[in-house]
Amino acid sequence: MDHRLIVRAKDLTFGYRKGEKALRNVSFELNQGRYLVILGHNGSGKSTLARILTGLLPLQGGELELFGEVPTKENGASLTRRIGIVFQNPDNQFVASSVEEDIAFGLENLALPREEMVRKVREAAKMVGMEEFLNKAPENLSGGQKQRVALAGVLAMEPDLLILDEATSMLDPKGKREVYKAIDGLRQTHPSLSLISITHDVEEALHADRVIVLSDGLKAMDGTPDEIFSKKEELKRLRLYPPFVYRLSSALKKLGIDIVPEGDLERSLSPLWR
Amino acid sequence: MAVIVFDQVCFTYSPKSPFHSDALKGVDLSFSSTDFLALVGHTGSGKSTIIEHLNALLVPTSGEVRIGEYISSSNKKRRSKKLGYLRRKVGLVFQFSENQLFEDTLIKDVMFGPRNFGDSPEAAHLKAVEALGEVGLPEEYYERSPFELSGGERRRAAIAGVLAVGPKLLVLDEPTSGLDPEGAREMMDLFKKIHERGTGIVLVTHDMDIVLGYAKKVAVVDNGKIAMTGTPAEVFSKDLKPYGLEKPLVYQTIDILNAHGYSLSYQYENLDDLAKAIKEGKKQ
Ligand SMILES: Nc1ncnc2c1ncn2[C@@H]1O[C@H](COP(=O)(O)OP(=O)(O)OP(=O)(O)O)[C@@H](O)[C@H]1O
Ligand SMILES: Nc1ncnc2c1ncn2[C@@H]1O[C@H](COP(=O)(O)OP(=O)(O)O)[C@@H](O)[C@H]1O
Ligand SMILES: [Mg+2]
Numbered sequence A: 001m002d003h004r005l006i007v008r009a010k011d012l013t014f015g016y017r018k019g020e021k022a023l024r025n026v027s028f029e030l031n032q033g034r035y036l037v038i039l040g041h042n043g044s045g046k047s048t049l050a051r052i053l054t055g056l057l058p059l060q061g062g063e064l065e066l067f068g069e070v071p072t073k074e075n076g077a078s079l080t081r082r083i084g085i086v087f088q089n090p091d092n093q094f095v096a097s098s099v100e101e102d103i104a105f106g107l108e109n110l111a112l113p114r115e116e117m118v119r120k121v122r123e124a125a126k127m128v129g130m131e132e133f134l135n136k137a138p139e140n141l142s143g144g145q146k147q148r149v150a151l152a153g154v155l156a157m158e159p160d161l162l163i164l165d166e167a168t169s170m171l172d173p174k175g176k177r178e179v180y181k182a183i184d185g186l187r188q189t190h191p192s193l194s195l196i197s198i199t200h201d202v203e204e205a206l207h208a209d210r211v212i213v214l215s216d217g218l219k220a221m222d223g224t225p226d227e228i229f230s231k232k233e234e235l236k237r238l239r240l241y242p243p244f245v246y247r248l249s250s251a252l253k254k255l256g257i258d259i260v261p262e263g264d265l266e267r268s269l270s271p272l273w274r
Numbered sequence B: 001m002a003v004i005v006f007d008q009v010c011f012t013y014s015p016k017s018p019f020h021s022d023a024l025k026g027v028d029l030s031f032s033s034t035d036f037l038a039l040v041g042h043t044g045s046g047k048s049t050i051i052e053h054l055n056a057l058l059v060p061t062s063g064e065v066r067i068g069e070y071i072s073s074s075n076k077k078r079r080s081k082k083l084g085y086l087r088r089k090v091g092l093v094f095q096f097s098e099n100q101l102f103e104d105t106l107i108k109d110v111m112f113g114p115r116n117f118g119d120s121p122e123a124a125h126l127k128a129v130e131a132l133g134e135v136g137l138p139e140e141y142y143e144r145s146p147f148e149l150s151g152g153e154r155r156r157a158a159i160a161g162v163l164a165v166g167p168k169l170l171v172l173d174e175p176t177s178g179l180d181p182e183g184a185r186e187m188m189d190l191f192k193k194i195h196e197r198g199t200g201i202v203l204v205t206h207d208m209d210i211v212l213g214y215a216k217k218v219a220v221v222d223n224g225k226i227a228m229t230g231t232p233a234e235v236f237s238k239d240l241k242p243y244g245l246e247k248p249l250v251y252q253t254i255d256i257l258n259a260h261g262y263s264l265s266y267q268y269e270n271l272d273d274l275a276k277a278i279k280e281g282k283k284q
């Protein structure tokens, strides 16, 4: 159970136009419960990959298995139902006239008892700190608030695989932290939840189990955050910088001082006073 | 040089309806049209509402905004008539600007602004090509539909559309979100260059390192009011937790070290300097 493959992607290739490839021979595997971050320059193919995984784009080349099965016409819908995706841009994702209805939208097809539905919606809203906004109209929210509602709608569905395509890009740092905390909490209570997060935020990537960097549709790097962020020169070619603690760590190293960069700034710095 | 003044500005969305929302509760703020001003504040604090007053997209529910000669006031009698003039002078890049692309090709979309303000097709084309070059969109993309661009490419296109008009005050609502890290830096360098040519910049961002690196002045927005203004160094040396804000990472690092016996000041601008000071402090 523990090491079940959630995604097995082999040589995924996709072109929107003849002669141009948005994705070229991208292969990777994702184990159950893991947290994968995908980085890469604008237009590198990240959203294209997300759309293929969720069945929004057809497979043009390569092989794909989701939850151990090859998606077909028959089982495709039931497989993608287990995947929750939050897109880059929340404005196109609202369907209802209140935040509450919007979060409930996906649940409505599940024919749950009314009380359970209400409970699930409240829980999801609480996870993203939007419980006070349930009666508001989604279009009247600020940008960051909209992103949280979109996320709550997906969380309410309790997906097995959660894909975030820059779903926190409009949040303030505190809001981001709250969302990551909510997701962390969710991963604790649902250890089987797997997560793919597409982001430009290298600070977020520090928290992942694994990082993949796309460039011009190709997989350019693949490793643990530490393996990726120690390679300063290579990152630069891929239009990326190491996170702050890595940059500070290399400045300190020049002076013969060692720290151990990790997701928590205070812990990273602690060798400086011990 | 024009002065921009917010004088006791209140703004209510959907007044007298169930969706009634008091977004601004008495904003007082003044700056010059040659400033580089950053507006910071937690989600929902009122930043977007403030800047949408700068080209009279929103008009105060009470109080008034003066942009040079132009007056946008709750008092209809005081309100200026030359809205077209204001829209030409003040260019606004919205928070989800990528949604505002609507022409069938990228190049037409960027030409729209100049055309709308009376340029010939040839002149508008020239301006569009220049703006697209500045935001880093190559010629191969010109004939594509905006829907055939990635999220970050669409955002660049939206910025180009505003730059092509050549505004005197450039208002940017989280312009770097969605850009890759190197792209964000390039975009900020572009805004810096535009500022040095004499254009005022008003920037809303959550990235405090960008504020530190580029803005000359910061206003902290909290609960529909201006809580504090100052230079980036002044603002970041204060406790920002009450406003739901985090400091730039350099400042956070200094705060953490000082809590553990160091006595570092906030003056280091690059990490090599900070590292040297840490080495000094460690010895003692
Ligand atoms: N609907 C579409 N039709 C045609 N081309 C597209 C479409 N969507 C994206 N592209 C192109 O495919 C390539 C990959 O786009 P994709 O959206 O996957 O990039 P991305 O990595 O998600 O970028 P970003 O960081 O800007 O969101 C880009 O060159 C883009 O211009
Ligand atoms: N169109 C709207 N209708 C009603 N309320 C709105 C609308 N836009 C924003 N608000 C509300 O006004 C407040 C300020 O929002 P906004 O200016 O977008 O904040 P920020 O840009 O600082 O995140 C928030 O409480 C938000 O929910
Ligand atoms: Mg994308």
Ligand SMILES: [Mg+2]
Residues within 6 Å of the ligand: A142, A143, A144, B047, B048, B049, B095, B173
């Ligand atoms: Mg906003």
